[in-house]
Amino acid sequence: MSEMIEIIVDDKTYRAEEGSLLIDLLIREEIKVPYFCYHESLGADGNCRMCMVEIAGQKRPQIACDTLVKSGMEVNSKSTKIEKVHTDILELELINHPVDCPTCDQAGECSLQDLYMDYGLHDAKVTIVDKVKHDKKVDLGSNVMLDQERCVLCARCTRFTDKITHTHELGIIGRGDEAKVSTMPGRKLDNPYAMNVVDLCPVGALTSKDFRFHQRVWFLQSAESICHGCAKGCNIYIDHNKMKYQDDVIYRFRPRRNDAVNGFYICDEGRLSYKELETNRLESMLYDGVVVDEHEAIAQYKSLLTQYQGRVSVVIDANLYSEEIEAIVAYAERIGAKVFAPLECYNDPSFADDMLKSAQRAANYGAIVKMGLETNMPSDAGLIINFNHPTHFNAEAEIHFSTHKQESNALLLPMAAFSENSGSLINEVGLEQWCEKAVEKNSPAPTVLSWLEKVEG
């Protein structure tokens, strides 16, 4: 690590590592400078020219994303002169922009829109005769749609496919104001992380086919959670909303920055896994394929338990929260049942890569390993009480707490999904992380803990 030095920004003193990027300091200290092209994971490209600041002793304004911090440096980010520079460049940025915010999905989370407001360009002096026309609906592949007119050519998306995924599908073709983002001839955007370019895009040029036109972002509420796609434990936001007279539903997962786990990104499969939480859910209690009410279900539960006394096995899904697993283990002890947490079914080497995706496809894999639970199922179970484990095990009788519908004659009891509950998870390397409850359904399925109370009550 280099020496820590002091620099002055807008008359205040800050400490920073000598030789680090000035823009990192501005971002960290929440000193507002406009910018499009810089991104902490992609580095400086210096193309948008928006992040200009004044530096004492320098004749011309300098871009903060390509300025190295030096001891005693004096920076001005707010002078009238520099604000005029910001306004002027922004004005140029807008001359060929379609300004179609009312129909743009980025509206509300768009850097260009925010800056437009900040720099007071409300009375557009923009009187350009003919705007440059481009394609507004390019299907790049992997659920990503491109509107070339909205693009500010910051090259974040192309740098992502060059530097992060090394798949090189995207490029900028053409010169000057005819320049536009495109895929390489004959190729589609096609890599397991492709949809991250939608988050990277500072404007509404790249939108997700999966999300666009479904919801205005300002209606969405975000909960901090962990993706359940594998044991990596990528941090996400669950964006959801309950519209009037409707149920609370999830509209998207978004990556949440965590440098110790996933950085800025998540894989597409994990991103789209929210859909599973909204489809094919088990909504009613069933016994032998027939709907039963809670009273009948609990009576049936108890009778099965009595019938198989001494021959009961409890099976635990490695996606349940640690708090749930602990409560189930304690419950099993009280009823004299054996506990199993078979892990084999989660192992999927074909899913794994060297970026984020793990071969262990269970979010609380680390907890099962840490608790040392038995992972080998016996073949001679009498009654199995299955807490959402994905495998169907042979037994004389079965009680199945399940988030999703099952083809089964067992006593099927619907339970809350992870998004409808809070709890902690341990990832494959032993890191413990917390998930907030995101969704409050109109008629929520009970959580594991409330089920245990019900059946013991």
Next chain:
Amino acid sequence: MREVAIVSRKFAVENSHTLSVAQAHGAYKTLEKLHTLAPLEIIEIIKESGLRGKGGGGAPAGAKWALMPQESERPSFVVINCDESEPGTFKDRQIITKDPHLLIEGILITCYAVKAKHAYVYIRGEYAQYQDVLQGAVDEAYVAGILGEVDVTLHRGAGAYICGEKSALLESLEGKRGHPRLKPKQPEPEWYFGNPTLVNNVETIASVPFIMEHGAAAYRAYGTEKSPGTLLFAMSGHVEKPGVYEAEFGVSMMDYINHYGGGMKNGKKLKAVIPGGASTGVMTAAEADNVQLDYESLRSMGLSLGTGGMIVMDEDTCMVSVLKNLLEFYHEESCGQCTPCREGTGWVDKLVGKILDKRGSSEDIDKLLEVAETMNGKTICVFAPAVSAVIVSFLSRFRDEFEAAL
């Protein structure tokens, strides 16, 4: 005017592009002497000669050579800039067609001095037929064993003006889009695939054999104190004999135009001169009357000498349409990275188009200057500032013509 032929000495010789003729006229003589000197001694001679880069910037060549590492684990490269796309400039093609062996000789000296074993010549895409001549000369030199352990590779550009900018040129040579790179924080060589690289203009390198043969003082005997030596100045436009004629720095512009260009075409009156390629601004006839052709004189007028390719315009020229013509070029050629340049070049082109169509208002002139200001000093390379300076030079000198067109 004192006649001088340093780079153009074999231009009048028939078939001088062939090895035998070139050698009969002294080509490659300096190579015998080369190995009696150490590389650093050669760099010292180049420094003493005051040789300045002839690609437009006029940067001292010796200092640039000295940035190249003499000890390096990575291979060093020499890249010759023959992109020559600046409107009004057509001198380098004279060298590669009329005396390609002079360039090759210069390349060999340069490679020896900066310890490079491989030189590239990046040639403007449209110069296919000139490239063939140069390639023929390189082939002959290979066969004759003249190149020694140096390889010379010709690389043809794809027709982008910006690829003449040295870092964009290197990006292009690496097989990427020709986008200028962010400038380094302190003086350092250029980098080709991460290897130290020297980029010089064709004419710069073609001037090196003379200096090797006759010494730094002989070169300094021409030109001015700060702009020593000669340049392949050129003329196009409304003159009787447009063409490329070598002259020493410091000659009077009008003497040059009258002496070599035979004066104005059809006896018309001079109206304006673009002194050294499109990006150098414009001057009035009165200014042209009093200016000397060297870097400092032009700089003091707020213009630049550039490549010395003068565009001469007579009294019938419409300055609004000249500016429009130039701006169309820049609009087409901006690489498109930097917002002010990508969007600005289009905007100014459209604004001047509006004025030319008599649809303009005085606000459009103000806007033009305002956009020019935003394009100045805020971009990765000097393309946008040059466009800005061109606009300012036109409006500060011929504003009445723009106003008359409203």
